[in-house]
Amino acid sequence: MADIKTLxxxxxxxxxxxxxxxxxxxxxxxxxxxxxxEDDEAGQQWSEENGYPGYTSYASLxxxxxRSPIFADLxxxxxxxxxAFAKELAFDLDGKDLKLEDIWINILPEGGNHxxxxxxxxxxxxxxxxxxxDGSASIKFEDPRLPMMMAAPGRLKExxxxxxxxxxVAPNVGDVLLWESxxxxxxxMNMSEEDRISVSFNYAWG
Numbered sequence: 001m002a003d004i005k006t007l008x009x010x011x012x013x014x015x016x017x018x019x020x021x022x023x024x025x026x027x028x029x030x031x032x033x034x035x036x037x038e039d040d041e042a043g044q045q046w047s048e049e050n051g052y053p054g055y056t057s058y059a060s061l062x063x064x065x066x067r068s069p070i071f072a073d074l075x076x077x078x079x080x081x082x083x084a085f086a087k088e089l090a091f092d093l094d095g096k097d098l099k100l101e102d103i104w105i106n107i108l109p110e111g112g113n114h115x116x117x118x119x120x121x122x123x124x125x126x127x128x129x130x131x132x133x134d135g136s137a138s139i140k141f142e143d144p145r146l147p148m149m150m151a152a153p154g155r156l157k158e159x160x161x162x163x164x165x166x167x168x169v170a171p172n173v174g175d176v177l178l179w180e181s182x183x184x185x186x187x188x189m190n191m192s193e194e195d196r197i198s199v200s201f202n203y204a205w206g
Contacts (some may be wrong), residue, residue, distance in 0.1 A: 013126075021076060024077060035056065053109065053111060053112035078126070096206050100203055102201060107188045123181055127177060130197040133192040139171070
């Protein structure tokens with residue numbers, strides 16, 4: 001009998017925010033996202049000029065924790081989850097911490113999507129989910145080896161999840177997903193008439 005091992009795994013962390021730290025009120029966080037978006041003219045302009053279908057504060061705001069108390073509370077909880085994930089990844093941090101580098105709001109209306117991308121210059125990236133109406137889609141992750149599979153056949157539909165070339169994860173409101181920043185991912189089209197709202201972030205080392 002052959003011995004088949006699994007090498008070079010790609011970990012994905014999923015948990016409820018409330019698993020570590022205080023519960024974050026989803027309604028209050030949603031209202032804060034909308035209030036910030038309404039006031040952020042620079043973010044609205046950047047989203048329009050760069051073809052972002054909806055609103056993101058990615059290129060305009062760096063101080064969400066200062067602007068809104070609920071974001072300050074959220075950051076404390078995210079710090080705890082990232083520390084737990086880093087421990088599971090067996091990172092040798094050499095006495096340094098993983099620190100929040102960026103945090104931003106995403107509001108995707110009906111028909112909005114976010115094409116495949118990764119997050120360079122950081123170690124752990126993630127998203128927490130504020131509003132997920134029916135039809136707003138899962139997040140899609142891509143096997144990082146895909147560009148090297150030049151002559152490989154596709155996988156069977158019934159292939160185990162760990163052997164598939166794409167993985168779809170359906171989170172719940174109040175969940176946090178964490179992954180290593182090199183992992184390519186995308187947000188498929190929002191098929192709901194309501195907004196899909198999330199808060200994304202990057203953590204860097206040192």
